[in-house]
Structure formats: C-alpha cells, structure tokens
Amino acid sequence: MTQVIEKTDNIGESHSPSEKTPFWEYFSFSTDHKVIGIQYLVTTFAFYLLGGVLASVIRAELTTPDSDLLPPELYNGLFTMHGTIMIFLWIVPAVTGGFGNYLVPLMIGARDMAFPKLNAIAFWMIPPGGALLMSSFFFGPSSSGWTAYPPLSILTDQHIGQAIWIFSIITLGTSSILAAVNFVVTIWAMRMPGMDLFSMPLFCWAMLATSCLVVVATPVLAGAMILLAFDLLVGTAFFNPTGGGNPVVYQHLFWFYSHPAVYVMVLPVFGIISEVLPPHSRKPIFGYKAIAYSSMVICVLGLLVWAHHMFTSGTPDWLRVFFMVATLLVAVPTGIKVFSWLATLWGGKLRLNSPLLFAIGFISLFVVGGLSGVMLGSVPIDIHVHDTYFVVAHFHYVLFGGSVFGIYSGIYHWFPKMTGRMLNEFWGKVHFALTFVGFNLCFFPMHILGLQGMPRRVAQYDPQFASINIICSVGAFLLAISTIPFVINAAYSWLRGPQAPDNPWDALTLEWTTSSPPIPHNWIGEPVLTTGPYDYGVDEYDEEDELPLIPEPSR
Known part of the structure; x- marks a missing residue:
C-alpha cells in the first residue's frame, strides 16, 4: 500500500491560491467534475428536503389510528412519492454522482473524469427526471408504492400519472448507467503514474464496485419499466394476470436491480467512512486489502440475493434456502468492514468533531440494521414479519442510519475542500445530537410494531398500536427539525464561514494536496505522491504529534 514518491520541481505549486468558480457556473452545462459534484449534492439535497416534508406529513397521518388527515388516495400517492424521491433522487445520485464526481479524479490524480461531457449529461438528466416525477403527482399520482408492483400499477385509473412515473424512473436509471460507465473507465485508466490499484483510497474501490453493480443491474430495471409501460399503455400482458401475464416475473426483474440498489446506496458510504476514520483517529486504516476485497465480494454477492424479498411469493423451498444462504453470506464481507473500522478507532487519538461523530453514528446504526437484516434473511422470520413495520425499521436503519449519516459525515469532512470554508463545529454537534436522537426515537419502536403485527403502507391501523406510533411521530418531527441547523450552518459557512x-x-x-477549493484542473503541474493514503504514524511522520512532515519545495 506504500505509494511511490514522484520527484518534481513544483511540489509546492499545488497550493497556489484557488481560482474561484463563478456562481453562475453551477447553473450551467459545466464539464468540471468538481462543479458537477456540487451540482449533484445541492440538487439531491433539495429533493431530500422535499422527501422529508412528505415523510413528516405521512407521520402526522399515522399519529392517530384513523385516516383523519389525508384521503386514502392522497396518502398512497404521497407514500409512493416519498420512497421514490428518497431512493432515486437523493441517496443514489448523492453518494455516486455527488461525492463520486467530486472526489474520484482528485483522489487518483486525474484532471477530470474520462468523459467530461457525458458526465455533464448524466447530471442534467436528474432535473428533468425529477420534474417528471413531480409532475406525475398532478396527473393522477402513482399509488402503487416505489416498487410499482403489478397488477396494482397497471390495473389503475391513473394511467397518465403512473406512466409519467415510469418514464421518470427510466430517465434517472439512464443517468445512473452513464455515470457508472464513466467511473469505471476513470478509475481503471486515469490513475496517475505510480498509483496502482492497491495504492488507491478505499473510496475509489467502493466507487468501482458500485459502478460495476449499476452497469449490470440497472438495465434490468429499465427493461422491467419498459415492459410495465407497455402493459399499462398498450395493453400487452407481460405482467398482467388477466391476460395471462405473470406479475411474479416483474418482482424478479425489479428486485434483481433493487436489492443491489441497496449496495449502490451503501457501498460509496462505506468508502466515505473509510476515508473519515483514519485522519480523525490519527491511525492507519486497519485491513486495507480486506476492506477493498470485501467491496468487490459484496458487489458479486449483491447480485445473488434478490429473491429474499420474495419469500412469500410462492418461491420453491429449495430456492428459498439458496437465497437465504446467499443473504447471510453478505454479512461476512460487511462484518469485515465493520470490525476493520472498529480496529481503526481502537487506541486512536480521536477527534470527536462532526465528521467523526456522524461516522461513529453510522457504524452503530448500520450494525442495528444489519442485525435485523440477518433476521429478515431467515425464511421463517421473514414470513412472520413480512410487510410489517419491522421491515420499515430495518431498511431505514440501513439507508437513513447508514447512507444519510454517512453522507453527513462526508459533507462535514470535505466541506472545507469543496468551499474553502469551515463549518461551525458547535452547530454540527447540535445537528448530530438532534439527528441521532430523532432517528432512534422514530424508527427503533417500529421493530416492536412489526413484531406485534402492524402492517406497513396503510394509513389506518388497529388502535392498540397508537401509543407507539405517537412516539414514532415525535421522533420523526424531531428528525425533521434536526435538518434546520445543518441548512443554516452550511449556507452561512459557505458564504461567510472562516477560511479553511x-x-x-x-x-x-x-x-x-491541492488548494481549497481546488483550481479548475486540480493542480498546477503534476500531482505528487509522497505517502500512502493511510500512513499515519509511520516512518514519514513525527511519532510525537503524528503530523505530516511536508518536504520543502524544490527551487
């Protein structure tokens, strides 16, 4: 993992004052990977706020057992929009397009992505895809949930709204495929001289595994959406049981993408955590190669577990056993990462600042989600709690407690690099405390609701579940409030925060090694590799304070 030292005559020139990017460029068809990364992050965060508002409305409805706030049809439409926005317009594009675009070229010493124009096109498919999704709500909202299971999604009076929803998913999926191809080529072909695969930061390994998953799995979802559109609009019977179609085939196609999509959302966050822990604990990452290989193993195993979502769909017993075993095997490479992160923290000089707090929060919450995932991977337990709030609790611990906490950790860590400004640390800790408490208050009691049998996706429920739902709604409102200090902190710091x-x-x-924020082509002269990415406390460092010994520039 030791990197080769490249001698140049301009080792100090990378720290020249940054040329400030004009504000208007963030609204343009820019091919600068850093501008595109920030475009992704800001745009997707706006959709996150919208999805959060919808979640708050849903939880307000669920505060009481009766459907007394929203008509059932409107509730179903809001429910569908919430799930679709959070997955396709927030987590997936934020972790891949946002952090991936900004960081991958910088981390491998490249000037830009391999295909800059394709990179810009991939981003500019997000706003129209989002606009299509939003407009579908006003043409008769899709009420079939984000899974769009037939026959519910095709035997509906809301043909126009459902069709627009389908086309929005195809648009967003195409954007994801274009970006993934770009990442694979960039990481494989554009690393600087002296950087082999095992000299790359672990975030790049995570992005490579994620991009391979996207390239393999997303076209299957696009195909399923096209066939679903034909059934809805043309009258074919690929999935329509009234015409001899098989709706279970749709489930296989959908989950062949949508379970790997969990790893598309989580693998880049694994990479973020692997980058945040070493500098904030002043220790080398523990088990570099094990973490790198485990990302690729998850990539392969993630394609072999989709039918654990279908244990109640008439799956034969022998096939249930196969998918149960494959699901449980995924816990092995994931466990390798968790124990490696804990070993990295163990004995370190921890800086309990906002990036590290959110990283530690991620580990603790993701482990809870992983444990409930192992439970759901077991056929008897899954059949018992299928379509209950136990499942809701599980995937929110994985995707919010996992992905969103990791996104926040990455924002606090790289915000100085992206903007040249420091975030306010006090308000960062307030943000963490409110988010951590609100999240657990909202979602942990849902495990109990699920074990007691409360079904998901419905606005009306048995009054025996009312008291726990009140607790969940209070937590949801606190979670919504927790976003306010972050938004104010980020906006104010970007404009007037202290120089980083x-x-x-x-x-x-x-x-x-470059300026904050980086100049348009990242470095003046060639970037220089002086140490390994995680060589804290080794020969190149002063053992007393473990700060880097920066060589004097050659004159």
Whole structure:
C-alpha cells in the first residue's frame, strides 16, 4: 500500500491560491467534475428536503389510528412519492454522482473524469427526471408504492400519472448507467503514474464496485419499466394476470436491480467512512486489502440475493434456502468492514468533531440494521414479519442510519475542500445530537410494531398500536427539525464561514494536496505522491504529534 514518491520541481505549486468558480457556473452545462459534484449534492439535497416534508406529513397521518388527515388516495400517492424521491433522487445520485464526481479524479490524480461531457449529461438528466416525477403527482399520482408492483400499477385509473412515473424512473436509471460507465473507465485508466490499484483510497474501490453493480443491474430495471409501460399503455400482458401475464416475473426483474440498489446506496458510504476514520483517529486504516476485497465480494454477492424479498411469493423451498444462504453470506464481507473500522478507532487519538461523530453514528446504526437484516434473511422470520413495520425499521436503519449519516459525515469532512470554508463545529454537534436522537426515537419502536403485527403502507391501523406510533411521530418531527441547523450552518459557512486551510484535518489522500477549493484542473503541474493514503504514524511522520512532515519545495 506504500505509494511511490514522484520527484518534481513544483511540489509546492499545488497550493497556489484557488481560482474561484463563478456562481453562475453551477447553473450551467459545466464539464468540471468538481462543479458537477456540487451540482449533484445541492440538487439531491433539495429533493431530500422535499422527501422529508412528505415523510413528516405521512407521520402526522399515522399519529392517530384513523385516516383523519389525508384521503386514502392522497396518502398512497404521497407514500409512493416519498420512497421514490428518497431512493432515486437523493441517496443514489448523492453518494455516486455527488461525492463520486467530486472526489474520484482528485483522489487518483486525474484532471477530470474520462468523459467530461457525458458526465455533464448524466447530471442534467436528474432535473428533468425529477420534474417528471413531480409532475406525475398532478396527473393522477402513482399509488402503487416505489416498487410499482403489478397488477396494482397497471390495473389503475391513473394511467397518465403512473406512466409519467415510469418514464421518470427510466430517465434517472439512464443517468445512473452513464455515470457508472464513466467511473469505471476513470478509475481503471486515469490513475496517475505510480498509483496502482492497491495504492488507491478505499473510496475509489467502493466507487468501482458500485459502478460495476449499476452497469449490470440497472438495465434490468429499465427493461422491467419498459415492459410495465407497455402493459399499462398498450395493453400487452407481460405482467398482467388477466391476460395471462405473470406479475411474479416483474418482482424478479425489479428486485434483481433493487436489492443491489441497496449496495449502490451503501457501498460509496462505506468508502466515505473509510476515508473519515483514519485522519480523525490519527491511525492507519486497519485491513486495507480486506476492506477493498470485501467491496468487490459484496458487489458479486449483491447480485445473488434478490429473491429474499420474495419469500412469500410462492418461491420453491429449495430456492428459498439458496437465497437465504446467499443473504447471510453478505454479512461476512460487511462484518469485515465493520470490525476493520472498529480496529481503526481502537487506541486512536480521536477527534470527536462532526465528521467523526456522524461516522461513529453510522457504524452503530448500520450494525442495528444489519442485525435485523440477518433476521429478515431467515425464511421463517421473514414470513412472520413480512410487510410489517419491522421491515420499515430495518431498511431505514440501513439507508437513513447508514447512507444519510454517512453522507453527513462526508459533507462535514470535505466541506472545507469543496468551499474553502469551515463549518461551525458547535452547530454540527447540535445537528448530530438532534439527528441521532430523532432517528432512534422514530424508527427503533417500529421493530416492536412489526413484531406485534402492524402492517406497513396503510394509513389506518388497529388502535392498540397508537401509543407507539405517537412516539414514532415525535421522533420523526424531531428528525425533521434536526435538518434546520445543518441548512443554516452550511449556507452561512459557505458564504461567510472562516477560511479553511488546504488540509484542515492533516489528511493524506491526494485531494488534500491541492488548494481549497481546488483550481479548475486540480493542480498546477503534476500531482505528487509522497505517502500512502493511510500512513499515519509511520516512518514519514513525527511519532510525537503524528503530523505530516511536508518536504520543502524544490527551487
């Protein structure tokens, strides 16, 4: 993992003052990967706020057992929009397009992505895809949930709204495929001289595994959506049981993408956590190769577990056993990562600032989601709690407690690099405390609701579940409030926050060797590899304070 030292005459020139990116460029068809990364992050965060508003309305409805706030049809439409927005317009594009675009070229010493124009096209498919999704709500909202299971999604009076919803998913999926191809080529072919695969930061390994998953699985979802559109609009019977079609085939096609989509959302966050922990604990990452290989193993196993979502769909017993075993096997490479992160923290000089707090929060919450995932991977337990709030609790611990906490950790860590400004640390800790408490108050009691048999996706429920639902709704409102200090902190700091040094965390990965924010082509001259990405406390460092010994520039 030791990187080759490249001698140049301009080792100090990368720290020249940054040329400030004009504000209007963030609204343009820019081919600068850093501008595109920020475009992704800001755009998807706006959709996250919208999805959060919908979640708050849903939880307000669920505060009482009766459907007394929203008509059932409107509730179903809001429910569908919430899930679709959070997955396709927030987590997936934020972790891949946002952090991936900004960081991958910087981390491998490249000037830009392999295909800059294709990169811009991939982003500019997100706004129209989002606009299509929003407009579907006003043409008769899709009420079939984000899974769009037939026959519910095709035997409906809301043909126009459902069709627009389908076309929006195809548009967003196409954007994801274009971006993934770009990442694979960039990581494989554009690493700087002296950087082999095992000298890359672990975030790049995570993005490589994620992109391979997207390229293999997303076209299957696109195909399923096209066939579903034919059934809805043309009258074919691919999935329509009234015409001899098989709706279970749709489930296989949908989950062949949509379970790997969980890893598309989580694998980049694994990479973020692997980058945040070493500089903030002042220790090398534990088990570099094990973490790198485990990302690729998850990539392969993630394609073999989709039918564990279908244990109640008439799946033969022998096939249930296969998918149960494959599901449980995924816990092995995931466990390798978790124990490696804990070993990295163990004995370190921890800086309990906002990036590390959110990273530790991620680990604790993701482990809870992983444990409930192992339970759901067991056929008897899954059949018992299928379509109950136990499942809701599980995937929110994985995707919000996992992905969103990891996104926040990455924002706090790289915000100085992206903007040249420091976030306010006090309000960062307030944000963490409110988010952590609100999240657990909202979603942990849902495990109990699920074990007691409360069904998901419905607005009316048995009054025996009312008291726990009140607790969940209070937690949801607190979680919504927790976003306010973050938004104010980020906006104010970006405009008037204290100037950030080029490397405020004394980190070793290559993006910290250029100015904050980086200049248009990242470096003046060629980037320089002086240490490994995680060589904290080794020969190149002063053992007393573990700060980097920066060589004097050659004159």
